[in-house]
Amino acid sequence: MAHDELDPSFALELIDVTKIYPGTPPVAALSSVSLTVPKYEFLAIVGASGSGKSTLLHVIGTLTRPSSGKVLINGVDTSGMSDNSLSGIRSSMVGFIFQDFHLLPGFSALENVENGLLYSGAPQAERRDKALDMLGRVGLSERIKHLPNEMSGGEQQRVAIARALVNSPSFILADEPTGNLDSQNTQSLMNLFNELNMDGTTIILITHDMEVAKTCSRNVILKDGRILGDSSPSILEGST
Numbered sequence: 001m002a003h004d005e006l007d008p009s010f011a012l013e014l015i016d017v018t019k020i021y022p023g024t025p026p027v028a029a030l031s032s033v034s035l036t037v038p039k040y041e042f043l044a045i046v047g048a049s050g051s052g053k054s055t056l057l058h059v060i061g062t063l064t065r066p067s068s069g070k071v072l073i074n075g076v077d078t079s080g081m082s083d084n085s086l087s088g089i090r091s092s093m094v095g096f097i098f099q100d101f102h103l104l105p106g107f108s109a110l111e112n113v114e115n116g117l118l119y120s121g122a123p124q125a126e127r128r129d130k131a132l133d134m135l136g137r138v139g140l141s142e143r144i145k146h147l148p149n150e151m152s153g154g155e156q157q158r159v160a161i162a163r164a165l166v167n168s169p170s171f172i173l174a175d176e177p178t179g180n181l182d183s184q185n186t187q188s189l190m191n192l193f194n195e196l197n198m199d200g201t202t203i204i205l206i207t208h209d210m211e212v213a214k215t216c217s218r219n220v221i222l223k224d225g226r227i228l229g230d231s232s233p234s235i236l237e238g239s240t
Contacts, residue, residue, distance in 0.1 A: 010075065011171040011202040012037040012060060017069035019055050019225075029055040030066070030225045037171065037204060042197040044205045044213035047222035056222065057206050061094050061173050062086045074170040091119050095164030095172045099179035101156045103148040109135060109159045110144040116163040134162035138192060154185035158192065171202035178212055190215045 012035070019030040029052050037043055047053045058064035059071060062078055071078045073093050078086060090096075103112045113131035122130070135144050138158040148156050157177060164172050174193075178186040190212060197203050197217070205216060213219050221229040 013072040015070040020067045042217045044216035052225040093170040095169035097174040099176040116166040174205045
């Protein structure tokens with residue numbers, strides 16, 4: 001498939017992706033995985049421990065190269081790119097959100113979000129304005145000067161979401177984002193994700209929690225490194 005034939009309406013395309021880790025015997029963490037994620041979708045990739053979720057996350061985020069197959073982000077084929085080029089793809093096209101937040105402890109909420117634009121080339125005043133706008137968007141306008149240890153887990157995750165969004169990525173890649181949150185904060189966070197998705201943000205969420213997955217518009221089930229199912233939450237619920 002030539003580059004100019006790629007469908008730009010896809011935020012992400014995986015084409016026959018396999019990842020094999022060397023060993024005796026070798027371990028196939030992913031086997032012939034093909035997946036398309038249209039722009040503006042809210043997708044949950046669901047699987048138990050050992051299903052290949054973590055490897056898939058790293059491949060989607062260009063943190064790990066597949067053994068074979070292609071990963072295309074916003075129509076850009078990342079195959080054969082240098083490490084520097086892949087780093088540029090990650091910083092401009094993928095917004096990462098992690099279970100442990102990964103906020104800088106000595107920096108305020110505003111400074112943490114501004115840091116998401118450090119490599120964008122934007123002047124400081126523009127970085128500040130964008131960070132303020134994003135913190136407002138996630139409901140933290142009154143907390144911009146607070147340090148991470150002065151905020152709840154739910155607030156810290158919202159700061160992480162603002163940081164991921166501030167560079168207008170092709171999609172958000174969220175790794176077990178509710179894993180360290182209680183049920184109330186989990187519900188609040190999923191409501192926020194749904195609001196962001198309705199406003200046009202493409203979200204790919206990795207989770208083992210089916211209750212979380214059911215709030216997404218599409219579920220892909222991963223097992224033993226292969227896609228076992230791909231359907232809406234309502235269809236999945238009816239089949240269990």
